[in-house]
Amino acid sequence: xxxxxxxxxxxxxxxxxxxxxxxxxxxxxxxxxxxxxxxxxxxxxxxxxxxxxxxxxxxxxxxxxxxxxxxxxxxxxxxxxxxxxxxxxxxxxxxxxxxxxxxxxxxxxxxxxxxxxxxxxxxxxxxxxxxxxxxxxxxxxxxxxxxxxxxxxxxxxxxxxxxxxxxxxxxxxxxx
Numbered sequence: 001x002x003x004x005x006x007x008x009x010x011x012x013x014x015x016x017x018x019x020x021x022x023x024x025x026x027x028x029x030x031x032x033x034x035x036x037x038x039x040x041x042x043x044x045x046x047x048x049x050x051x052x053x054x055x056x057x058x059x060x061x062x063x064x065x066x067x068x069x070x071x072x073x074x075x076x077x078x079x080x081x082x083x084x085x086x087x088x089x090x091x092x093x094x095x096x097x098x099x100x101x102x103x104x105x106x107x108x109x110x111x112x113x114x115x116x117x118x119x120x121x122x123x124x125x126x127x128x129x130x131x132x133x134x135x136x137x138x139x140x141x142x143x144x145x146x147x148x149x150x151x152x153x154x155x156x157x158x159x160x161x162x163x164x165x166x167x168x169x170x171x172x173x174x175x176x
Contacts, residue, residue: 067116068092071109080104103138111135 010030019027031039072080072087080101087105090097097103111134118127133147140146150156159165 063116067109067112071105071112075101075104075108078104097138100139107135107137107139 010032013030013032014028015031017027017029021027068088068091071091072084075087076082082099082101082105087102089095090102090106091109097106111131114131114134123131129147129149136146137143145154
């Protein structure tokens with residue numbers, strides 16, 4: 001009975017995520033007040049921990065590791081297939097990428113470094129196109145698509161592997 005009450009209470013605050021498990025059942029999450037407090041604590045304390053690092057380069061090393069981790073994780077979510085060890089070695093030694101997966105990680109790292117260097121000022125359209133070039137060079141089917149805005153003829157369709165039926169038509173999403 002206790003478990004049923006907890007389950008009922010969580011169902012009331014459940015948020016469905018746009019993710020499906022292997023059985024096509026949707027994922028959901030319950031952000032309770034206690035979880036919200038703990039997340040706030042982590043946000044608040046992590047910033048203080050970074051600011052409080054000593055002058056021996058601890059903050060710079062932390063930032064560098066964070067940029068490397070973010071560029072690897074983000075690129076792997078986009079389909080880059082390489083190991084973390086290989087990606088870290090490439091980024092930390094400065095060796096050029098050997099394949100498209102490494103290129104995605106390298107480009108992501110370069111773009112984040114560029115954003116960090118430019119500071120917090122607003123982006124211009126030209127700067128966004130420059131970032132697009134940095135992110136996509138060597139990763140697209142056509143280099144002509146790097147560093148430019150899409151036009152109507154560039155309708156994007158997303159397919160499941162092995163299927164010829166689009167899962168998502170970007171034009172439909174933009175209309176909603």
